[in-house]
Amino acid sequence: MSDKISIQGLEVWTRIGVPDEERARPQKLEISASFSAETVKEAARLDDVALTVNYFDVSQTIRRVTESGERKLIETLAEDLASALLGEFPIKDIEIEIRKFIIPECRYVSLRIERKRI
DSSP states (O other): OOOEEEEEEEEEEEOBOSSHHHHTSOEEEEEEEEEEOTTHHHHHHHTOGGGSOOHHHHHHHHHHHHTTSOBSOHHHHHHHHHHHHHHHSSOSEEEEEEEEOOSTTOSOEEEEEEEEOO
16 A cells, blocks of 8 residues: 545636637636655655655646646546646656536536556
């Protein structure tokens, strides 16, 4: 079993949606990410953030990617996020969930993906 770091319900704003009208204004999404962190024990032993994956930096990458342009699908955003996070941080696998609040009388719709470093 490996240790995991999770960021839950990070609120971001982006232009996303299939119809042009939906992408006309930014809308709120919630993004959660969970990833294996193999160096937790050593980072804790030495109390050194440089030895672990800095979750603040991960959250900033999520914001940067999400705000980098408009997309039609949350599927596209999820793949973009997984690619960026696996490429920028020393993590082997990641699970990403995106929640979108677009359907009236529905709390949210969501997409969850799992990806591994190749």
